Amino acid sequence: MNRAARPARASARPLWALQTPEGVALSFAIPPGGERVAAFVIDILLMVAIFVVLTILLLVTGIAAQGSALGGGSVLLVLWVLGGFFLRFFWFTLFECGARGATPGKRRQGIRVASRSGGPLTPAMIVARNMLREIEIFLPIAMLSYRASQGLADTAMAFAGIGWTGVFLLFPLFNKQRLRIGDVIAGTIVVQVPRPVLAPDLAADLAIGAGPAGTAQFSFTDAQLDVYGIYELQRLETVLRGARPQIPGRPRKDDDPVVIVGKAVRAKLGLPSAGDDLALLQAYYAALKARLERSVVMGRRKVDKFDGA
Amino acid sequence: MSQSQIAFRAEREADWQRLESLVTRAEKGALRKLPPQDVLQLPLLYRAALSSLAVARETSLDKALTDYLESLCARAFFVVHGRRQPLGAWTRQFFGSDLPAAMRAIAGETLVATLVLVLGIIAGYALVAGDITWYSALVPDAMAGGRDASASAASLKKTLYSTGSQNNGLEVFAAFLFSNNSAVAIFTFALGFAFGVPTILLLLYNGAMAGALIALFVRAGLGFELGGWLLIHGTTELFAIVLAGGAGLSLGRAMVFPGRMARLAALSRAGRTAGTAMMGVVLMLMVAALLEGFGRQLIVIDSVRYGVAAIMFGLWCLYFYGVRDE
Numbered sequence: 001m002n003r004a005a006r007p008a009r010a011s012a013r014p015l016w017a018l019q020t021p022e023g024v025a026l027s028f029a030i031p032p033g034g035e036r037v038a039a040f041v042i043d044i045l046l047m048v049a050i051f052v053v054l055t056i057l058l059l060v061t062g063i064a065a066q067g068s069a070l071g072g073g074s075v076l077l078v079l080w081v082l083g084g085f086f087l088r089f090f091w092f093t094l095f096e097c098g099a100r101g102a103t104p105g106k107r108r109q110g111i112r113v114a115s116r117s118g119g120p121l122t123p124a125m126i127v128a129r130n131m132l133r134e135i136e137i138f139l140p141i142a143m144l145s146y147r148a149s150q151g152l153a154d155t156a157m158a159f160a161g162i163g164w165t166g167v168f169l170l171f172p173l174f175n176k177q178r179l180r181i182g183d184v185i186a187g188t189i190v191v192q193v194p195r196p197v198l199a200p201d202l203a204a205d206l207a208i209g210a211g212p213a214g215t216a217q218f219s220f221t222d223a224q225l226d227v228y229g230i231y232e233l234q235r236l237e238t239v240l241r242g243a244r245p246q247i248p249g250r251p252r253k254d255d256d257p258v259v260i261v262g263k264a265v266r267a268k269l270g271l272p273s274a275g276d277d278l279a280l281l282q283a284y285y286a287a288l289k290a291r292l293e294r295s296v297v298m299g300r301r302k303v304d305k306f307d308g309a
Numbered sequence: 310m311s312q313s314q315i316a317f318r319a320e321r322e323a324d325w326q327r328l329e330s331l332v333t334r335a336e337k338g339a340l341r342k343l344p345p346q347d348v349l350q351l352p353l354l355y356r357a358a359l360s361s362l363a364v365a366r367e368t369s370l371d372k373a374l375t376d377y378l379e380s381l382c383a384r385a386f387f388v389v390h391g392r393r394q395p396l397g398a399w400t401r402q403f404f405g406s407d408l409p410a411a412m413r414a415i416a417g418e419t420l421v422a423t424l425v426l427v428l429g430i431i432a433g434y435a436l437v438a439g440d441i442t443w444y445s446a447l448v449p450d451a452m453a454g455g456r457d458a459s460a461s462a463a464s465l466k467k468t469l470y471s472t473g474s475q476n477n478g479l480e481v482f483a484a485f486l487f488s489n490n491s492a493v494a495i496f497t498f499a500l501g502f503a504f505g506v507p508t509i510l511l512l513l514y515n516g517a518m519a520g521a522l523i524a525l526f527v528r529a530g531l532g533f534e535l536g537g538w539l540l541i542h543g544t545t546e547l548f549a550i551v552l553a554g555g556a557g558l559s560l561g562r563a564m565v566f567p568g569r570m571a572r573l574a575a576l577s578r579a580g581r582t583a584g585t586a587m588m589g590v591v592l593m594l595m596v597a598a599l600l601e602g603f604g605r606q607l608i609v610i611d612s613v614r615y616g617v618a619a620i621m622f623g624l625w626c627l628y629f630y631g632v633r634d635e
Contacts, residue, residue, distance in 0.1 A: 085488035128584030187577025
């Protein structure tokens, strides 16, 4: 996945706000259910893989030990039983106790566990949230296998069982913060931690002359700068950050965002077409941003183009 | 002109990037390897970034910049405020005060769970003592292991004192018992979420099985001997199961009777206490498995078995309920 695209995508998702002790509210994106499931599947696959490797290793060692008549077989069996137990119950717990608060699967998905109160994530919370997995995942599986082992007479009972355990399994789908039962019990929440990528300041590049030559040829009247608001400014920013410079001699395609947006902006401002629109849009972005920021400092936020002056 | 914006960013950008590199290293767990002055700088840089964020939100319309600061502050927040205790300090606090405090906090529920288990034992005993055919209904064949209703007194007695010619199998037995019992205890706890009802049923059923077993041996005149066989690990194991049941019931209780708190807050408070208690339960079951796997097979004198049972029970009670640091 494109890491730089994360913050933009994340802003469309439900947010969870947290008040830090310093008094600044931080907001975190709640990952969609699919990402949680993907993380869980990755973890399960890793656990199974490790268990298989462990089993093979112990079998090989066991066969080798048998030849030497050491009788080390029982020690290996103990390792096998305990290894399986710790994998099943402590894989999640141990990884989530780490500094990243995430299992390998969660880390791969860019998500982590956090305390809902904003305090530190304690081992007691992590133990509680992961022990509840027993009734969320393994109970429904047990009910399914019960259905498989019984005759038709028990179908109704098995369905009742699956329905009952389904409540636990599907619990995260019925609340906005996607809390599973373990999260409810432990006071935790799973949030997205985007990688910060500091993009260059578009307006600064223009101001120090790093922008395309000829930017200075544009100047806009106050009326032209009053057309748009903050929402449009930030949409324009997204377009400009994604735009590639035009290759000389090859005009942009009609579905290039620069062409579409350029046409719309020129129509609004009443400007004629003048070759590539990129330079125009960059200049307009810098001018609009400066004007809107100035009015923000004066206490006036023009939210979007419908926000009357 | 947004010259002030450009200056705002230019002045602080180096600090942000420095914070970012420290946070990245801290997330990799390398905080301990950093020089002390870097570690001391971390909270300062974090607070500076937070104030930059507050300023940027109010004055900057550069979305990429505020997004960057939001995510940088979020990651730094986890490093600064999510900081865990060092392992040594945590262990001392866990065994010194957290664990006993959690056990005391669920004492009421533990008592209820104990009563339910005792009720199950009495019911199982009464049923089997009245009609021996109940035995096979209560105890699955797989768990009976030859201790069935038709077994003679001599063969029953043998199951109590089998030291086993193959003593080297004991550790496997202990490991298996530990993983099996822990799974049952965790299950008992987790089911507490369903208003505690399945927890009570599970306790009742386990009690009934034990009661049925007792009735079978009492019929054969081996009641006293069975007591030693059961209790040498039973005082630890049953205590742990009852504590797991108590932890589960405390969840159910917080859900049904949240008191003055919001239901969600009451639940997560009960959950944290129960999580601590459950760590203790798993440790107790480890001890119980050692007693069952080794102690019971190596100690075949009834009075010594009873003695070990009483000492273990006394120690657990003293640890959980006796020591108070206030």
